[in-house]
Amino acid sequence: MKETFDIATHSPEQTFELGRRIGAFLRGGETLSLIGDLGAGKTLFTQGLAKGLGAAGEVVSPTFLIHRIYQGRLRLHHFDFYRLAGESDLESIGFYDFQAEDPPAVIAIEWGDRFPRALDEPILQIEFHTGASETDRRIAVRAKGVPMDEWRTLVDKAGAP
């Protein structure tokens, strides 16, 4: 069993579509740790995710407010950890409360690799790498807390765009 698997997308629309398809099969309680440089597609992916969760309204960059909430079939918490000074900041932004929310919500975190110990499993770590062309992305998916096979099946079921 492979630890990670890669998905290639070739346009912003495909990155959005990948998010939408993953959003469609989430059950609540999952944490999506989104990793990648500026402009790699983290927010775009989350816009798709929100769409897949059936959330109304536009998903905009969480950078300024650090945290935004969207309501769909499940609730979506969209965080940006870039500007947090340390792990103690997570307390003050209410991260742990949202992580323990009932019914369980979906948590998507941009720069989620900044405080990896703070994230509850199951975690779907999604790393965005830029590709050869301006719009190509290699997206590496890694699962923690659930067997990779299960995620793999789910992502496969969602179908790579």
Add this chain to the structure above:
Amino acid sequence: MNGLTLGIETSCDETACAVVTRESEALSNAIASQVELHASYGGVVPELASRAHLANMIPIYEAALRDAGVAIGDISAIAVTRGPGLVGSLLVGLETAKSLGYVHHLPVRGIHHVAAHVYSPFVHGRAAGGEGFLPAGFDFPYLALAVSGGHTSLIVAEAPDRLRTIGRTVDDAAGEAYDKVARLLGLGYPGGPLIDRLAAEGDSTRYAFTRARLKTGGFNFSFSGLKTAIARLVEREGSIVFAPERPERADLAASFQAAVIDSLLTNCERALESTGFSRLAVVGGVACNRGLRCAAAERLRGVSLVFPPPLLCTDNAAMVAALGAALGERAGRVELSTNVDTNLSLEQGTESGAMQRA
């Protein structure tokens, strides 16, 4: 003196207090900026911001009264920013306002941060940071472009409490795009003034960036694609190409700035045409941008155009107090149980009485 309003603003990284008359004259406008505190992080750090607000709040409150030459007994009402903003930051201002209101038996009014920016052109007086910037006859209704690190919206302003958003960013705010591009170029924080300065020396035609044309129609903005294009360009060419003293660095800043300004002004032109308005106010931190001011004056001839002085563009409490004074009883009343609302919507936040229900 009668009818003075004390304004309190702590939605982001400025701790601000001001005393304003019923006629929007600012008698004081005290601000403690935290820019240096956050500079090394490339943006506002929430926990550091709340702690700094706590430390600055009372000294700034005292400075606002002292600068205005009044005592708390001269104040008739308090106006405070209730949202949107960072939760820990907003809380410091709101709780201070509630405590002062309770102790001194003053009504407390909750103000929407962006609504206050939209109203900022009407603030005047010695503490406003400039005089004579309001064109003769400038009044409601007008179109407002609110641009800052957290907001990029086109707003139809029919009256101080009748505001309607007709366009907004679908991804990054304009000021946020400046901060992120500044980060890519290793310029520092905040990105706006640094890029503005660098852009003045550069050739804005060197790099061609496509302007986002949104399929959704309306007057929405998008700056994420532009940010991505610049990230890819720097990656492809190598950051050494854009090192300090290289002309490419200034050219890239100028090309980026031209693209942002073009997007902003194109939407303004379209919205002015569609609404039939002939008055435009550009408000919020990005309204300090010199490139934007020059380009707007050039492109929007025949439009009654107002850019408030920089002191009123960046976050301040004079605009909050002025809007509170203008709305009077129509502003939402803050009770001891009222909470901050980090996602407060403009329509909800300015609709009369909305805050009691919230």
